[in-house]
Structures are given as structure tokens and as C-alpha cells.
Amino acid sequence: MTTTELIESGTLExxxxxxxxxxxxxxxxxxxxxxKDVRSExxxxxxxxxxxxxxxxxxxxxxxxxxxxNAITRTRTLGKDTSSNTTNWGAITGWAAAIxxxxxxxxxxxxxxELENQVTISTEERNMLxxxxxxxxxxxxxxEALLDVIRSKDYKAYTLPGNQxxxxxxxxxxxxNNDTNVAYIDTKGLPEAPEGKVYQVWSxxxxxxxxxxxxxxxxxxxxxxxxxxxxxxxxxxxxxxITLEPAGGSESPTLSQLYxxxxxxx
Numbered sequence: 001m002t003t004t005e006l007i008e009s010g011t012l013e014x015x016x017x018x019x020x021x022x023x024x025x026x027x028x029x030x031x032x033x034x035x036k037d038v039r040s041e042x043x044x045x046x047x048x049x050x051x052x053x054x055x056x057x058x059x060x061x062x063x064x065x066x067x068x069x070n071a072i073t074r075t076r077t078l079g080k081d082t083s084s085n086t087t088n089w090g091a092i093t094g095w096a097a098a099i100x101x102x103x104x105x106x107x108x109x110x111x112x113x114e115l116e117n118q119v120t121i122s123t124e125e126r127n128m129l130x131x132x133x134x135x136x137x138x139x140x141x142x143x144e145a146l147l148d149v150i151r152s153k154d155y156k157a158y159t160l161p162g163n164q165x166x167x168x169x170x171x172x173x174x175x176x177n178n179d180t181n182v183a184y185i186d187t188k189g190l191p192e193a194p195e196g197k198v199y200q201v202w203s204x205x206x207x208x209x210x211x212x213x214x215x216x217x218x219x220x221x222x223x224x225x226x227x228x229x230x231x232x233x234x235x236x237x238x239x240x241x242i243t244l245e246p247a248g249g250s251e252s253p254t255l256s257q258l259y260x261x262x263x264x265x266x
Contacts, residue, residue, distance in 0.1 A: 003031075006028075006031060011028060012028065012045055146223065146227055149175055154177050154180075155184070156175070157173060157174070158174045158175075158263075159173055159262055160173070160242065160260035161260060166256070167259045170260055171189035171190075172186060172242055176236075176237075178236050180231075181231070181236065183233065183240075184223060184227055185217070185227065185228050186226060186227050187242075190259060193217075193244060197244050197245065197247065198218060198244075199242050199245070200253070201230060201240065202253050204237055204239035204241055205237070211241070213251075214230045216249050217242070236264075239264060242258075242259050242260045243259060244257040244259060
């Protein structure tokens with residue numbers, strides 16, 4: 001095959017796309033090494049495809065099609081009249097294959113991007129499920145620990161009824177260990193604290209009446225869903241009370257906002 005026949009045949013375009021059988025590809029490679037015209041034509045094809053790929057989109061622009069058609073038109077038989085209207089079917093076939101090759105590459109890239117997005121979504125969903133499972137496991141462990149407390153003979157249960165003048169339907173329950181001075185308080189019977197307010201727990205000695213703050217009902221004392229843990233009580237209380245206080249708590253209870261109160265006397 002002469003240089004002119006090789007350039008016009010469309011074989012070089014197929015070579016650039018890697019679509020030639022191994023023996024033909026080896027032949028073209030050898031021609032590139034020793035033939036300057038073939039080498040220049042291959043470089044021109046590669047540059048055209050690179051420009052095409054850099055500007056590629058779901059549909060080829062008019063500019064890209066013009067560039068391709070111009071490249072095909074320039075592939076003429078050497079030494080013949082370049083004004084001839086003879087169609088170079090070999091070059092057209094080669095360019096068609098090249099365009100199909102580029103299109104296939106971008107289709108695979110799009111498919112790969114879609115798969116990567118799906119993998120990302122699946123990973124995020126898996127992470128969310130793992131976090132939910134971990135939170136559920138922690139809650140289960142906390143609930144089981146709380147059940148052990150409630151069922152333990154070391155803890156005595158006391159019901160704190162609602163203050164009829166402030167919150168007649170409110171109530172709370174205290175589980176108190178007299179040996180360790182640890183108390184668990186179930187607050188599910190309390191209405192939600194208004195914005196800017198917080199519930200505060202008090203241990204009371206009755207004679208004389210001496211309130212001591214045990215702490216606030218907030219996230220810092222939360223042991224499980226609706227149950228709060230209070231430790232290091234100084235003395236075994238004779239009563240427990242819960243008041244509604246400004247955010248941050250108060251040094252002494254606001255008796256007009258006393259929600260629940262109950263004694264530990266049998």
C-alpha cells in the first residue's frame with residue numbers, strides 16, 4: 001500500500017482509535033516511524049480528535065461537525081486536483097469510526113459517573129443506617145440499664161403528684177438509692193418546658209424546710225428517653241420537688257412554679 005493509499009483508506013483513523021487488528025496496527029506503526037507524511041497525518045488526526053473530545057457534549061456542535069468535515073475534505077489523493085468532487089469514502093469511514101470511538105468513550109465515562117454517583121449515594125445511605133443502628137443500640141443498652149435500676153431492690157420508687165394550683169395533671173417518678181445517693185427521675189409526666197425555661201430538681205429536708213438543688217433536667221443529666229440521673233446527693237432527702245425556673249436554673253426554688261412534689265416517708 002502506497003503512502004497515498006494508506007492516508008486515503010481510513011486506516012490511520014482506525015489506528016488512532018485502536019480499532020485495527022494487531023498485524024495491521026503493527027504495519028501502520030512501522031510506516032509512522034519511517035514515513036514523514038504518514039506521521040504528520042496521524043498527528044493531524046490525533047489533534048482533531050483531541051479538540052473534538054475537549055469540546056464534546058451530548059450532541060456535537062456545528063463547529064465540531066465543520067471541523068470534522070474539513071478534515072475529511074483535506075484527505076485527498078496526493079498529486080491529483082484538489083478541486084475534485086470525488087467523495088473519499090475511505091476517509092469518511094475512518095472518521096466515522098473515530099467519531100464512534102470518541103462517542104463510545106464519552107458514553108462509558110457518563111455511565112461510570114452515574115455508577116460513581118450511585119455508589120456515593122449507597123455509601124451515604126449505608127453510613128446513615130449504621131449511625132441509626134448504633135444510636136438504637138446505645139438506646140437499647142441505656143433502656144436495659146434503666147430497667148435494671150427500676151427492678152433493683154436497692155432503688156425505691158416515689159411518685160411526685162402535680163401541684164393542683166400550677167399543673168394538676170403533671171406527675172413525675174423518682175427511683176432513689178439510699179446507699180449510693182443516686183436518683184433517677186422519670187419526667188415523662190411533665191409538660192414541655194416553655195422557651196427560656198428549664199425544670200430544676202430539688203431535694204428537701206422538711207424540718208426546717210431546706211431545699212438543695214440536685215440539678216437541671218437537661219441533656220447533661222439525660223440517662224435514657226425521658227429519664228434523668230442525679231448523683232452525689234449530700235443527704236437522703238425527705239422529699240423531692242421539681243420547679244420551672246429561668247434558663248440556667250435558680251439558687252432557690254420558685255414556689256409559685258412548683259410542678260411536682262412528693263415525700264419519701266412510707
